[in-house]
Amino acid sequence: MYKDGQIINKQEHIAFANWTNANGGKFCSEPLGDGTYKIVEVVIPEPTEYEKAQARITELKQMLADADYWTSKRVDGEYTDEEWTEKVAIRKAWRAEINELELVVAQTEVNETAEQITKNN
Numbered sequence: 001m002y003k004d005g006q007i008i009n010k011q012e013h014i015a016f017a018n019w020t021n022a023n024g025g026k027f028c029s030e031p032l033g034d035g036t037y038k039i040v041e042v043v044i045p046e047p048t049e050y051e052k053a054q055a056r057i058t059e060l061k062q063m064l065a066d067a068d069y070w071t072s073k074r075v076d077g078e079y080t081d082e083e084w085t086e087k088v089a090i091r092k093a094w095r096a097e098i099n100e101l102e103l104v105v106a107q108t109e110v111n112e113t114a115e116q117i118t119k120n121n
Contacts, residue, residue, distance in 0.1 A: 002027060004041040013037050050108040053101040060094045060101075067091055 001019060002008075004027070008016055013029060016039065020027045029037040047055070070087045073079055079087065 002039050004039060006039045007032070008037050008039060010035050010037075050105060053104040053108075057098055057101050057105070060098050064091060064094055067094075 002016055008029070016027075016029060016037070025042065027039050027041055029039055031037055067087070067090070070079070070091075074084050074087070
């Protein structure tokens with residue numbers, strides 16, 4: 001219905017706002033000062049590997065925290081040895097993934113620091 005660069009008037013602006021909110025907010029409007037608005041597509045860049053790694057680390061740490069409940073169930077005898085072994089393996093896999101991702105984050109930070117030092121010299 002609306003497209004990037006399209007000019008709309010004040011009356012159309014309310015309909016546009018409702019439309020963009022209903023469609024994921026992929027557009028915004030810039031007032032042009034004469035009672036009209038220019039529609040601008042909001043371009044959200046893909047997250048970097050660094051950002052993806054940080055997000056996944058946060059997700060995995062939350063999963064580990066949530067899985068602490070498993071421990072209380074184990075203490076209460078609600079898991080068989082086989083079930084508990086499976087839960088332990090899952091937690092170990094999550095921690096291993098965190099360790100790998102933390103290396104990506106650390107290496108990225110080292111590279112960025114080195115780039116800054118190079119720029120400043």
